[in-house]
Amino acid sequence: MARFPFSAIVGQDEMKLALLIAAVDPSIGGVMVFGDRGTGKSTAARALASLLPPIMVMDGCRFGCSPDEPRACPGPCEGKKASKRAVPFVDLPLGATEDRVLGSLDLERALRTGEKVFEPGLLARAHRGFLYIDEINLLEDHLVDLLLDVAASGENVVEREGLSVRHKARFVLIGSGNPEEGELRPQLLDRFGLSVEVRTPREIESRVEIMRRCASHDADSEAFSQSWAEEDDKVLHQIARGQKKLGKIEVPDEVLHDAARLCSAVGVDGLRGELTLMRAARAYAALKGAKAVKRDHLLHIAPLALRHRLRRDVLDESGSTARIERAIAEHFK
Amino acid sequence: MSNPLADALLAARLLACDAKLGGMVLRGGGPARDLVLEALRGLLPPGTPFRRLPGHIDDDRLSGGTDIAASLATGTLVLQRGLLAEVAGGVLVVPMAERLRIDVAGRVAQAMDNDGAFRLILLDDGADGDDRPPLALMERVAFDLNLGFVRPADLKMALPEPAMASGAMLESEAMSALAATATALGVSSLCPLLHAAGAARTHAALAGRESAEMLDLEAATRLVLAPRATQLPPDPEQSPPPPPEPERPESEREQNEGDEDDTPPEIPEDLLIEAARAMIPPDVLDLIAKGRAQRSARGGGQGRKTGSAMRGKPLGARPGMPGGGVRMALVDTLRAAIPWQPLRRREPASEGAGPIRFRRDDLRVRRFEERATAVTLFCVDASGSAAMSRLAEAKGAVELILAQAYVKRAEVALIAFRGKQAELLLPPTRSLTRAKRALAELPGGGGTPLASGIALARQLADAVASRGRTPMLVFLTDGSANIAADGSPGRPQANADALSAARGVASAGLDAVVIDISPRPRPEAARVAEAMRARYIPLPFADAKALKTAITLAAQPERKWA
Numbered sequence: 102m103a104r105f106p107f108s109a110i111v112g113q114d115e116m117k118l119a120l121l122i123a124a125v126d127p128s129i130g131g132v133m134v135f136g137d138r139g140t141g142k143s144t145a146a147r148a149l150a151s152l153l154p155p156i157m158v159m160d161g162c163r164f165g166c167s168p169d170e171p172r173a174c175p176g177p178c179e180g181k182k183a184s185k186r187a188v189p190f191v192d193l194p195l196g197a198t199e200d201r202v203l204g205s206l207d208l209e210r211a212l213r214t215g216e217k218v219f220e221p222g223l224l225a226r227a228h229r230g231f232l233y234i235d236e237i238n239l240l241e242d243h244l245v246d247l248l249l250d251v252a253a254s255g256e257n258v259v260e261r262e263g264l265s266v267r268h269k270a271r272f273v274l275i276g277s278g279n280p281e282e283g284e285l286r287p288q289l290l291d292r293f294g295l296s297v298e299v300r301t302p303r304e305i306e307s308r309v310e311i312m313r314r315c316a317s318h319d320a321d322s323e324a325f326s327q328s329w330a331e332e333d334d335k336v337l338h339q340i341a342r343g344q345k346k347l348g349k350i351e352v353p354d355e356v357l358h359d360a361a362r363l364c365s366a367v368g369v370d371g372l373r374g375e376l377t378l379m380r381a382a383r384a385y386a387a388l389k390g391a392k393a394v395k396r397d398h399l400l401h402i403a404p405l406a407l408r409h410r411l412r413r414d415v416l417d418e419s420g421s422t423a424r425i426e427r428a429i430a431e432h433f434k
Numbered sequence: 435m436s437n438p439l440a441d442a443l444l445a446a447r448l449l450a451c452d453a454k455l456g457g458m459v460l461r462g463g464g465p466a467r468d469l470v471l472e473a474l475r476g477l478l479p480p481g482t483p484f485r486r487l488p489g490h491i492d493d494d495r496l497s498g499g500t501d502i503a504a505s506l507a508t509g510t511l512v513l514q515r516g517l518l519a520e521v522a523g524g525v526l527v528v529p530m531a532e533r534l535r536i537d538v539a540g541r542v543a544q545a546m547d548n549d550g551a552f553r554l555i556l557l558d559d560g561a562d563g564d565d566r567p568p569l570a571l572m573e574r575v576a577f578d579l580n581l582g583f584v585r586p587a588d589l590k591m592a593l594p595e596p597a598m599a600s601g602a603m604l605e606s607e608a609m610s611a612l613a614a615t616a617t618a619l620g621v622s623s624l625c626p627l628l629h630a631a632g633a634a635r636t637h638a639a640l641a642g643r644e645s646a647e648m649l650d651l652e653a654a655t656r657l658v659l660a661p662r663a664t665q666l667p668p669d670p671e672q673s674p675p676p677p678p679e680p681e682r683p684e685s686e687r688e689q690n691e692g693d694e695d696d697t698p699p700e701i702p703e704d705l706l707i708e709a710a711r712a713m714i715p716p717d718v719l720d721l722i723a724k725g726r727a728q729r730s731a732r733g734g735g736q737g738r739k740t741g742s743a744m745r746g747k748p749l750g751a752r753p754g755m756p757g758g759g760v761r762m763a764l765v766d767t768l769r770a771a772i773p774w775q776p777l778r779r780r781e782p783a784s785e786g787a788g789p790i791r792f793r794r795d796d797l798r799v800r801r802f803e804e805r806a807t808a809v810t811l812f813c814v815d816a817s818g819s820a821a822m823s824r825l826a827e828a829k830g831a832v833e834l835i836l837a838q839a840y841v842k843r844a845e846v847a848l849i850a851f852r853g854k855q856a857e858l859l860l861p862p863t864r865s866l867t868r869a870k871r872a873l874a875e876l877p878g879g880g881g882t883p884l885a886s887g888i889a890l891a892r893q894l895a896d897a898v899a900s901r902g903r904t905p906m907l908v909f910l911t912d913g914s915a916n917i918a919a920d921g922s923p924g925r926p927q928a929n930a931d932a933l934s935a936a937r938g939v940a941s942a943g944l945d946a947v948v949i950d951i952s953p954r955p956r957p958e959a960a961r962v963a964e965a966m967r968a969r970y971i972p973l974p975f976a977d978a979k980a981l982k983t984a985i986t987l988a989a990q991p992e993r994k995w996a
Contacts (some may be wrong), residue, residue, distance in 0.1 A: 136703060139574050139623030143547075192547070195570075198493070206764055226963065236570070239893050249888065280867050301622045308613040310626060311604065312631045319632075403971030 103322040105149035105419045108332035109140060111311045112302050119405055120149045123273045125343035126384040129377060130294035131274030133250050133409060140299045142277045150190035150231045152333050164268045165228040166387040175268045189230030191223050192249045195239060200319050203259050219266045224257045227272040238285050239274035248274060249292045285361060294377050296409040343387040350383050359396055363403055365427040368408045378406040400429055438581055442470045442798055445577040445657050447594050449553055450477035452636045457554030457568060463581025465589055473593045483524030485517060489534055495995035496541050518545040522553045527530055531556035531567035539568035546574050576629035578661035578716055601647040602638035604631055611706045618707045630658040651706055660713040667707045696801045751798040766798035808844045809862050809903045813891040816852040816912035817882035829873050847894060848872050852888030853880035862898060884915035885931035888939060895944050907947045911980040912952030913959025936965035955962045
């Protein structure tokens, strides 16, 4: 069955934008999605993964090595040839153990031949793709810690069970959760690059449109994705252009000043906020096809990059988004 | 209200036709439930797998993996097929679904998303609306049926004949009628809406109609949407329903412009919404009346159950059998087996033995230190005597402690007592959002039913302790009780009741702190603290910060072993 096309998702503009930015610049460090259930969070993430062009992977490699990076693989990459494979999308189950995530000693080989062989885990499978964690707020803290660490460094280092392995694990981490059901520690939240808030559309028309599209997808998924192929191609083209332009985009000094001013106005501690804001603005400008980052780009992206980094103020009832918008209105308009 | 058993049998027929409907929740009703399961089995082709999922299932059995004990015994790798793979195309029945571990639920949900090939039946034996099956699964099944009201006479109902049908259409106006009904019932998630559309289509196809009509939409509303209602639809006679405010009109409208020129709806939305009002099951009505539907629908106890899934930090290995969630420590097992190899090689080898020969007593399993989550229960005196200004301070302190508890991932609960009795405003949670809302809604004024406050706090503390948590009680009161345990006014009786409730807390061995928030410390609160064997902290002129410091200090000994 063909996946639901990315461009056929009704509404959810902010989430789609965040995913596109992460696709253009994966070093931004993951997207956290806040929202109720049944808002199409995982559908959007899956759709983006299946939209992206296939990647070249060395044949028989268990670590998803790219032919452009020889000798990066810790395992014996036996295949000489590389073949196309879809961009991986790994859905991390809630009860996943550390072994499954990091990888562990290959029990089969250890038992049968006494060899000490590393069996790659979910992180290796997610290499060069997406790692999606639904209800990340219910995941054990030490696992979240570990995932964010790997997502930031792009490398998985295993030092346990007598194994010492390191392999590349570059992926876009997408976490989702509903703050009503338990929250992430602020220390962890801060390490996500972007965050978005999704809500189910309230208007009847959008809801009917969703029902209609799901029904046609259910009835004939191939024909449905065909009818959206052109739109999806446009998105793909936009991402490819963004990736190409990203390195050449200038960030003028006044925009950097703006970023610093905004961060201090809303009270973001630490440098991570400013850096991510700058990177996100650059990726957004690249996505838009601009030559240089403008203040508008920065301000447009600011809520995504900053809202989860604000210090919780027990006396201020208005949400983080409102606080950022207020600061933008005060300082820049 | 239609016959619940007939509804359940109808749901079974729809589910048999269309696996995309996911499955159903069956609440209560022993024999009726068995009847529905039997009916479903009869409706599906013979040989369809029917499996039960025991709550204690381990990861390997669920998703497949190595059978460690068998592998070691035979010396070759023995793989076992996971239950989720075995049940493909069939029916998975989950007994006691309300107690299902969240990690197991996550696996099942994922299997449904990826392969989607089995129908899930959640048997829910929860006592009230608070304990429900994991939301991740509730969202993936279309039907939510309560068999608690089935009369014994109904059990003689004939089982439906197997019939397969599909391919009915759902017109635009029917879709908007369903969408409007979902909105009117306060069902915001899209999953039930999509399920309702599917149910309406299948219902129409079963009746031999080409497109869904009012009857089909009614059935879909009754079976899918009404049980998930979180609000009553507006009464058409009293006030015309206001048109829903579009949040972002421009971007949304653009996409839908093409649909505007449709013919006027044949199925009036109002009619279906009006009917929906009558379809809401009585127990859901109760929850709505108590204002709890919204919250429990959003996840009630989910946050609090996760703590028990904590495996904690590793503590080393000990001899034992792996399986049942206990994980084998491979390196330690090898280490235990290797010294014996020269001896064991002298014995005749069994068939297919590997280079290392294992015995059962070589097996080592991992141990983890599990940390009990601390739950702080705030019991706040919101009576008239605890003057309003002090109540605001107490609220401030509670919020500060909440913020701290949330960083440490501890849980908090909130009880308030005022007027005639005590009320649980917030069951144990980690969610700051919910806690703050509960506090903001806390009203003040009225009598001081201290006894009932203490009693409820103790009840909750017992419940918390029985789940393996460490409760800590914090009372913020001036101790001047004037409402007795039975709700009648009168100072002497109220004081006596309060003291006896306090002694109950002491005899249960619960940790407690009494913070006296009266402007001039009086002996009453001290006496309550003494009876409770609690720490007594008078705080005559405290602000929120001072209160917080006091509570943090008081919690010190508790934190040591928490």
